[in-house]
Amino acid sequence: MDIKEYAMDIEATKLELMHLLLQTQKESLLAKVKKVFEDEGIDWWDDMDEQERQEAMTGLEQADKGEFVPHKKVMERFNKWR
Template sequence: MDIQAEKLNLIKWLAEVDEPAVIESFLELKSKQQEDWWDQITDEEKAEIEEGLAQADRGETVPHEEVMRKYDKWRTK
């Protein structure tokens, strides 16, 4: 897929759209795209993420295979 060509096609199509709901949908999408997910989460969630990163920096991690073995009984086959 040529992304530049696709963008141009969208621009051409959007230039001819007369339906306000379609334009409103694009404006909503644009505003959501500019939002950073970090700004949308709670301070508690941020603290938990930062603690997890600090644990990883200290080498306090569990290998993926070990986690999968521990929770294998709940995994779908």
């Protein structure tokens, strides 16, 4: 199997797993899957590049200072355009 076939196989597996996750209503199964990801140490922070991390930190610092617009206000603004 060449690299392209391998990558396509991984993508097909991910799609299949997404489909199965979306179809299930079993909370115990979802909890087990979530635990697997937590145990693997998968963290979105690790997937970000340095610029994205800095932007996230800037946003957190602004929020700590109260320099943000509450979600409710943002949604009110977007709903005006509908």
